[in-house]
Amino acid sequence: MSTSDILRVEDLRIRYEKGRSIWGIPRYGDVVHGVSFSVKQGETFGLVGESGSGKSTIGKAILRQIPVIGGTITFDGQRITDWPDGQTPLSYRRAVQVVFQSPRLSLNARMLARDTVAEAVAFHLGYKGSQLDGHVAQLFDDVGLPRHFGERYPDELSGGQQQRVAIARALACDPKLVICDEAVSALDVSTQAQVIALLRRLQQERGLSYVFISHDLGVVRNLCHSVGVLQHGRFTDLGSTQSVFERPKSQYTRDLLSAIPRVPGKAA
Numbered sequence: 001m002s003t004s005d006i007l008r009v010e011d012l013r014i015r016y017e018k019g020r021s022i023w024g025i026p027r028y029g030d031v032v033h034g035v036s037f038s039v040k041q042g043e044t045f046g047l048v049g050e051s052g053s054g055k056s057t058i059g060k061a062i063l064r065q066i067p068v069i070g071g072t073i074t075f076d077g078q079r080i081t082d083w084p085d086g087q088t089p090l091s092y093r094r095a096v097q098v099v100f101q102s103p104r105l106s107l108n109a110r111m112l113a114r115d116t117v118a119e120a121v122a123f124h125l126g127y128k129g130s131q132l133d134g135h136v137a138q139l140f141d142d143v144g145l146p147r148h149f150g151e152r153y154p155d156e157l158s159g160g161q162q163q164r165v166a167i168a169r170a171l172a173c174d175p176k177l178v179i180c181d182e183a184v185s186a187l188d189v190s191t192q193a194q195v196i197a198l199l200r201r202l203q204q205e206r207g208l209s210y211v212f213i214s215h216d217l218g219v220v221r222n223l224c225h226s227v228g229v230l231q232h233g234r235f236t237d238l239g240s241t242q243s244v245f246e247r248p249k250s251q252y253t254r255d256l257l258s259a260i261p262r263v264p265g266k267a268a
């Protein structure tokens with residue numbers, strides 16, 4: 001493990017129960033077959049591949065939401081796969097956060113945007129009163145959301161504004177790694193570019209690392225330092241974004257690349 005790796009995944013294997021036989025014996029389906037990659041501190045690793053290839057499953061394993069059947073995940077020098085299932089230290093739950101595709105589903109519709117962020121700050125940092133208010137206001141500033149938007153409910157915000165609230169909530173506990181699972185996929189192209197610019201700025205300011213899950217190769221090329229192309233739970237290509245995009249090894253990656261209508265340039 002290089003000292004600059006914040007996350008290292010080695011030979012990861014994951015299976016789901018796919019129902020039971022008439023005798024009640026569980027049947028399993030393997031969905032991740034020995035995947036290895038690493039993410040450097042302050043960099044973005046892109047996880048791309050067709051629907052059902054196992055991208056979110058790998059994200060869930062890093063978040064310790066599902067068990068793994070083999071391999072290791074090492075975060076910041078700690079082998080997290082050695083921890084018993086269901087026992088995840090709070091320090092890890094703070095250090096690794098997630099932002100999903102649909103902020104409408106991940107935000108509580110009955111909670112003001114401000115309270116959504118305040119709840120996370122109060123839980124993780126224990127702040128109260130003016131210290132809490134000040135920290136929440138700072139987080140709104142950090143994600144480029146005018147403070148008065150805090151007095152709105154999710155339905156009163158645009159998709160991009162909702163995603164900024166979700167990012168502010170994820171940042172509340174000062175994480176080191178954020179899993180972005182299709183975090184910009186539901187946004188229109190110009191809002192997508194703004195949120196990507198925000199993610200990049202936050203990375204520079206905070207030294208954040210991202211695992212950026214996406215089916216959009218144009219976005220991945222724009223944002224990611226390295227990339228793994230997943231098909232049926234195996235990497236068909238893995239390496240620096242430049243090498244994978246310019247010299248793809250597999251026909252599958254070449255086919256995916258040829259399906260991109262036009263690769264956008266670096267968005268501001």
Ligand SMILES: Nc1ncnc2c1ncn2[C@@H]1O[C@H](COP(=O)(O)OP(=O)(O)OP(=O)(O)O)[C@@H](O)[C@H]1O
Pocket residue numbers: 016017018031049050051052053054055056057058215
């Ligand atoms: N809880 C579950 N139980 C059983 N099988 C599951 C479960 N979750 C996912 N799967 C299966 O595992 C495989 C990988 O699913 P996963 O959600 O990781 O794909 P994905 O690459 O994120 O796809 P998408 O781009 O559509 O989000 C799929 O075949 C899916 O049907």
Ligand SMILES: [Mg+2]
Pocket residue numbers: 055056057
């Ligand atoms: Mg998914």
